[in-house]
Amino acid sequence: MNTTHRLVRLARRPDGLPVTGDFTLAEAPVPRPEAGQVLVRNTHFLVFPGLRTLIGGETRDVPLPPLHPGDTLFGPAIGEVTDGPLEKGRLVLHLQGWREYATPAAAECRLLDGALSDPVAHLAQGSSAYGALTRLAGVREGDTVFVTGAAGAVGTMAGQIARLLGAARVIGSTGSPDKAERLERELGYDATVLRGAAPLEGQLAEAAPDGIDVVLDTVGGEQLTAAVHAANRGARFALVGALDGQLSPDRAGGSAPAVLDTYRLLTRGITIAGYSGGDHPDVEAEWEARLGDWLRAGQIRFPYTPVQGMEQAPGALPGLIAGRSFGATIVEL
The missing domain is CATH 3.90.180.10 (Medium-chain alcohol dehydrogenases, catalytic domain)
Structure with missing residues (x-):
């Protein structure tokens, strides 16, 4: 040795x-x-x-x-x-x-x-996405789901999980046209919006003309702001990351401010909750069992x-x- x-x-x-x-x-x-x-x-x-x-x-x-x-x-x-x-x-x-x-x-x-x-x-890194989508957001058959940071470790799993849980349309955000193409070609995303291109609100309106029912947010910042504007009544937001703050050169990784339209939160009955695995100790075993089944069936990558x-x-x-x-x-x- x-x-x-x-x-x-x-x-x-x-x-x-x-x-x-x-x-x-x-x-x-x-x-x-x-x-x-x-x-x-x-x-x-x-x-x-x-x-x-x-x-x-x-x-x-x-x-x-x-x-x-x-x-x-x-x-x-x-x-x-x-x-x-x-x-x-x-x-x-x-x-x-x-x-x-x-x-x-x-x-x-x-x-x-x-x-x-x-x-x-x-x-x-699918456990947090699975837990957030099942315990907080409660994805339902036919939902439109928006995943921010879709090309990251959590996001690449989250879109696939949302689809397997019954989502009818899955939209992701990324900052790279090449990654956007891979998300749609390899992982089944229906559409992507590009950070830093046209205004996100307009891109989301085009990608989700019927609005968004569930948001799995790994980023925060302007992407979370835009998601609130695109949300349907009763939309459920699950926060699992804060990359906007962690990847900012002006911050040290311990904060991620975002501007949210509280009027829309109120009038549309939108719920927002942060996911912590420690609050849901049963998720890990359940996730691993389902991941194993999905991998063996070739349903997830x-x-x-x-x-x-x-x-x-x-x-x-x-x-x-x-x-x-x-x-x-x-x-x-």
């Missing part, structure tokens, strides 16, 4: 949006598991935009610890057990990504049992952009923020 391994640390707190130089690829001895820990050789880990908030220092109300210069990044990872109380060779899901070897507590590891045909699909090797990992978060990925961003080791 190797005696050293590589990991990614925060080199400095970013001044504005993070760049590759804000992170450093370091080498350290392979850790030895202590009592109750397992040694895991990581094979894949997820790059998630919430790291922007953790490295920006604005972590109020966030259930994850802040990251300071010198700290190793972390996040969902899949790896193979090589030592410790769990069976060697088993694949586990844990939260110590951004390193080649990890020592999570055995109690913090989830043994992967083959419920999903592709183990990497355990890194799919898990799109992701691979980043090859630890050498490229320091640039993975800046690349995601710059919009160079489609679906989730996953580092493959």
Whole structure:
């Protein structure tokens, strides 16, 4: 076994949006598991935009610890057990990504049992979308659903989930014509609106001439503002992300203001709620069971952009923020 391994640390707190130089690829001895820990050789880990908030220092109300210069990044990872109380060779899901070897507590590891045909699909960010669409928005047969940030890790899953739950029309937003084309060609979106092109309200009026019944919002900002104007009476808004704030060069990732027409909220009986997985502990198992069924039936896809090797990992978060990925961003080791 190797005696050293590589990991990614925060080199400095970013001044504005993070760049590759804000992170450093370091080498350290392979850790030895202590009592109750397992040694895991990581094979894949997820790059998630919430790291922007953790490295920006604005972590109020966030259930994850802040990251300071010198700290190793972390996040969902899949790896193979090589030592410790769990069976060697088993694949586990844990939260110590951004390193080649990890020592999570055995109690913090989830043994992967083959419920999903592709183990990497355990890194799919569909649980929050599924929970929000079933627990908060209650998608009904025939609904028109609008997904903001549709080309992201959550959005690429959300549109497919909405359709499988009965939506008749699914519309997404993105900032790239190429991504818009992929959303419609590969993932079944009926239409897309382009951020930064024509005014969003006009684009939404054209894409959803009969109005919008459900909004799955991962962005906030002007996209949420426009969605309120396009909403039908009784529309249900489920908020699962705040990328407008997290990806802003003028913010540190802990706020995302938006202008909402409260008169329309009132007169149209629109409901808005934020989704937190901790409030719905039953969702994860239900989502995984349905994802497994949908994958085996070929009814859903898990799109992701691979980043090859630890050498490229320091640039993975800046690349995601710059919009160079489609679906989730996953580092493959």
